[in-house]
Amino acid sequence: MELKDLIRRGPCAWEIPMRGPMKVPAVVYGNEALVREMDDKAREQAVNVACLPGIVRASYVMPDGHWGYGFPIGGVAAFDADQGGVVSAGGVGFDVSCGVRCLHTGLRRGDVLGVQQKLADALFADIPAGLGSQGAIRLNHQEMHDMLVGGAKWAVRKGWGSEADLDRIEEGGQMLHAKPGFVSDLAKTRQRPEMGTLGSGNHYLEVQEVGELHDAAIADAFGLHGGDIVVMIHCGSRGLGHQIGTDYLKRMVEAAPSHGLVLPDRELACAPLRSELGQQYLGAMRAAINCALANRQILTHLVRAVFARVLPQARLPLLYDVSHNTCKQEQHVVDGRRRELFVHRKGATRAFGPGHPDLPAALRAAGQPVLIGGSMGTGSYVLAGTQASEGLAFSSACHGAGRAMSRHQASKNWQGRQVVDELARQGIFVRSPSPRGVAEEAPGAYKDVAAVVDAAEQAGLARKVARLRPLVCVKG
């Protein structure tokens, strides 16, 4: 986007002022280079979001923002039900509750370097990955219902993980007010064989080494030290979330006239929070959040089983699990008044600051771990939420590097095999069922994650804690 069309509000904050039908301004976070590189479509989409009824304060774009379906990826928007606010299926995204989980291992770099290939092969053998991948678990009707209501709590009850895990998951591992009755039979049928699977696209499971520490005190509070080995899992609600997105998008488009909504873009389909359809979507979306939490919990169990065989001295407690595609009811202070808002984060990570009551006691003083999944070769980051983020973006930060080019372009620029070989030379062992998928996810197809998190920190959205370097990657 053109910088001259934006008003600079800080070193990493840019405002698109209110114009025409906009109800609030749009605010884009990023340094000059990142904002200049952002697609004009992302700008147009942030402006469209700013036109929706009941939007509060501003439509935000995170530093890794880019063009998405309806809302930009990296978009944050909060709505007030009392002011005609809406909920949007495109504002959550198709991969409902896609998110990142980080596990400690108790291992050090030296424990893993000799067995990297063995570990890569074992993880690849036991973690179902790729498009249409199926797991060993088949849920019957009652189990599907219980999973959609219980989330990771249900998974732990079934033996996949421990009670201690739940404290380190958003919502204690269970999203309340989920309504499986508003999830279509097709969505449930699609999900039946997909529990405990990674999926495809940018989803992955990595064994990583803690590299540079940016804030040693917070890193210590998070239990991270240079040379520690961690496992990062990035995936979501698979076919179920996708089908819910598809189902409700269609229904929201059809119902828009009856709700008196004139949509600037069909992809922005939404429904008033105070409507039957809006409430049904919220119930279904919360069920999809539980599906994603249960899925990451089962994957955690599979990972622990692999480590028990390959590196039996490892112990894998959960550091944190956070989603970056959700709409959540939260209280935020706006103009000095505490208000109940519905915050859409699409490709944006919740980032509660120090002292927030929803954080686990052991992490509360340090702030929420904000887990940033980078691309395969470039590494990932752990950030911490700040107090300032609430006023800047309803306690949100970036979620990853963000694509720099389309999948199509990337698949023309690279071959999967080449990418795997090049990364192996750098000591990063990739296993994937899809060479084409690897090409589409080539490190060069992404923006520089370091620049993204630097901008997030400079904007005040979160604080850098540690950089993580990949050693093993199972790619969907």
Next chain:
DNA sequence: ATGTGC
């Protein structure tokens, strides 16, 4: 993201 789609 996704049994890549009307």
